[in-house]
Amino acid sequence: MKIKELFKGKIVTFSNFLSALRVILLPFIGYTLYMEKTSSLLSFRYYALIILVVMISTDFLDGYIARKFNQVSKLGQFLDPIADKIATNSLGILLIFYREYPIWVVILCFIRDLHGFVGSALLYKYRNVQASPNMPGKFVIFTLAIAAFIYILNPVYSILGISLHAWSIGIIFFFIIYSTTLYWKTYFKVYFGQIS
DSSP: OOGGGGGSSOOSOHHHHHHHHHHHTHHHHHHHHHHHHHHOOHHHHHHHHHHHHHHHHHHHHHHHHHHHTTOOOHHHHHHHHHHHHHHHHHHHHHHHHHHOOOHHHHHHHHHHHHHHHHHHHHHHHHSOOOOOOOHHHHHHHHHHHHHHHHHHHOOOOEETTEEHHHHHHHHHHHHHHHHHHHHHHHHHHHHTTSOO
16 A cells, blocks of 8 residues: 555544644644643643643544544545654653653653564555554553553652552553564564464
8 A cells, every 4th residue: 555545535623623633733742731830820731731631532532533524534544643642742851851750761762662663664665564552552641641640640648658640650661562562563464464
């Protein structure tokens, strides 16, 4: 299948708009985090949380709406995970600057996404297979969203003496390793013809 075939059929749909909205909202959440830091007004923290909730909601709604209203398209199936990757990595970078988010988590996520992109591109080009996210991969996105929420809200609570910040990072690490292992296992099986 050629790349240009992604743009055949349905392109302008509400579900595709929701996918793109995750990326469109990034400058706005960056602005609210910047304004909170420079003005010390807590209201900007809550604005950032509202924007984050909207971003998270689009990730759940785009696929549902596409299926419910027959808006499923090749472009949408490609755009959704790309929007996830851009949104999560960019948000991670913003949190490094404004919330002391661990830089190694962003680097690990970027490496995971790069491996996933290369693996998907090879399958798409040479095996005519469009890779789809696995459930642990979806959990990575979900846990990244929860961690972003925790880091923006910045609570002081802990569980078993471990901060919510540290818990969220530990869960992210587990799902990144687990999902990446499953992705590459599938990629190798499909690429080398063990399964179709």
